[in-house]
Amino acid sequence: MLLKFIAVRKRCTESSVLHGAPYSGCVSVMRWDKLIQQNRRIITREISVELSISKETVHHINYKKGCGKVCAQWVPKYLREKQKTARMCVCLTQQFLH
Numbered sequence: 001m002l003l004k005f006i007a008v009r010k011r012c013t014e015s016s017v018l019h020g021a022p023y024s025g026c027v028s029v030m031r032w033d034k035l036i037q038q039n040r041r042i043i044t045r046e047i048s049v050e051l052s053i054s055k056e057t058v059h060h061i062n063y064k065k066g067c068g069k070v071c072a073q074w075v076p077k078y079l080r081e082k083q084k085t086a087r088m089c090v091c092l093t094q095q096f097l098h
Helices: 002-013 024-038 044-051 055-065 081-097
Strands: 067-070 073-076
Touching: 024 044, 024 055, 044 055, 055 067
Parallel strands: none
Antiparallel strands: 067 073
16 A cells, blocks of 8 residues: 555646646645644545535545544555554553453
């Protein structure tokens, strides 16, 4: 998944065939990234207004990026390997305590 993200990021930063302009879809995704990093509590409606795209497009970007709202903050839905290991260690120590 990380390699796929890097490939998309690389493709977004490269120029397209049309007059050296980047792909508009990639620009929206990159701007979405910046908005989420600046304010994790931003709502979908605010993102759509800020980027001048529809709410459905924002939902599609959220789905493709694997993000969802948890406790009113945007977080990745899938844990990284390091996070999985840490969570497993906590669970194992809890089992031994009981």
